[in-house]
Amino acid sequence: MTNFRRENLGKGYGMHKSAKIKEIVQETENVKTFILDFESDSKPGQFVELWIPRVDEKPMSIAYSDGKELWVTVFKKGPFSSALHEKKVGDLLGVRGPFGTHYTWEPGQRLVMMAGGYGAAPLYFLTQMALNDGCKVDFVLGARDKENLLYVERLKALDGVELNIATDDGSEGHKGYNTEVLEKLIGEAREGKGFKVICEGNTCRREEVTVDPIDKVYSCGPEMMMKKVSDMCFEAGITAEVSVERYMKCGHGVCGQCSVDESGHRMCVEGPVVDNETARKIKEFGSYHRDSMGKIHNF
Amino acid sequence: MNLETDFCGVKFSNPLVVASGVIGVTGASMKYAVEKGAGGVTTKSIWMKEHKGHPCPIIVANEHYMVNAVGLPHGGIESGKHEIEEYQKNQPAPLIANIVATTGEEFALTAEAVSEMNPDIIEVNISCPNVEDEFGRPFACSKDDAADVTAKVRAKTKLPLVVKLSPNVSNIVEIAKACVDAGADGLTLINSLGPGMVIDIDMREPVLANKVGGMCGPAIKPIAIKIVYEVHKALPNVPIIGTGGVTNGEDAIEMTMAGATLVGIGAGVFYRDIDIYGLVRDEMIKWGQDKGVNSLNKLRGTAVK
Incomplete structure (x- = not known):
């Protein structure tokens, strides 16, 4: 980041650029994707600061970027996201960034994406980039229920992606947490074989298939889910990266608001994406976080 | 060049301290700055009660300046205590506890509570320009108000006491003298300038949510240098934390020649990231080697005539 800043x-750098909203996609009842005209060298896992004058400025994960346009997928819940949801195609937003660290991968690897809720968006971006590098991807998408599943059609449209869905209420895919699916994937990778359900017309059968080892697991979503993924990968000896989100204000590592214990690392600069080894040294990961005043709250 | 510095009897391995308002939210983050080369740290301004701060955007910056209106967010005295205690577990370098309040009485109470936490130095923030709307003119804009707060704090602490002054006055030397007469052991010069404003011409709006913010960064260095120079000239025995626009070793040398004992770096973190503390330290050492100066103490105030 330092070099990027100097260059x-x-x-x-440090000022907002205005970006026109090019397209708005209604994802679910309360979720929209905003496609912005915004040139950047954004990488999966990074974030931008979006500014709506006289409302607020908020950090948002980058859901996709091809260098010329930038996507953000936003759930309507507070004053800022509600104001954003009111915006129309052609309206301007202030944008700063991209900021922070990004996910990393090697060409040809077998990767597992562990997405919870809105975590689907940045991991979709990562999946696309990794597919371009010849990776194979198992995408494990979790949500409360069918209505809150994001990016399902986009993921289904990608070649080379094995999509697994888990919902808490079982309204789609596996009933339960997406980490239970990860457990199965890790088990199969360990055995070197698994089963695939193949359907022809109305008849389906289970067929034994060989399974490659998992090279890396990525996680983005609720922190308790990421903590579970982190623990599972550590125990299984699989490399992982997680996205540690903290209260971010300046994006430059200046205000200190997003520093974590006990390294003091600022999640807007040394994060949000950290490798699992680093995540496990963050004492507060999966345990507590600080608010906009620096007060500690438990998860 | 030896950078060891004595400030009000407190020993610093180098004169570069984290200025209040950057990094210092948590004990761990201040330790991280020391790991990166800071000779000492200053906490964010500690309030008795929690304080919300301003909405975002809180910062706008470019290669010349940074304008910020963070609004002194803080979790209150217990939160401040927790973070100081975290820092003090194997304390890596001296800690300056910065305090803020809206009345002289509250300053005194805060100083008393913070003194019990055993920081090395107390710094009194009577000069933040971006909370003016909430609290009226900062105390640092009046000689009498500044002296009154200083005296009230002095009565409640035996720790070295430093008062942070505003550049936004026409009589800085008078105000500095009044603070010293009221019991200040040292002065921090300067708090941010202005306030200033930046308008985004595409959005046709002021960028900061608070509309105005304190100006810092390279553009304000000549003003900081001039004020440190003037005050050092008038009060040569009063140690100064010179802060404002320092981003490299030569800036820090310049600040020292103007009369500063410690040199604060705040906005510099924007320009060179947190590595700035070690980078500036090494650049100062290199400068000393190149010029044949073996001790920083020999440079202090040398430009002041």
């Missing part, structure tokens, strides 16, 4: 000082 871009004098070219508008």
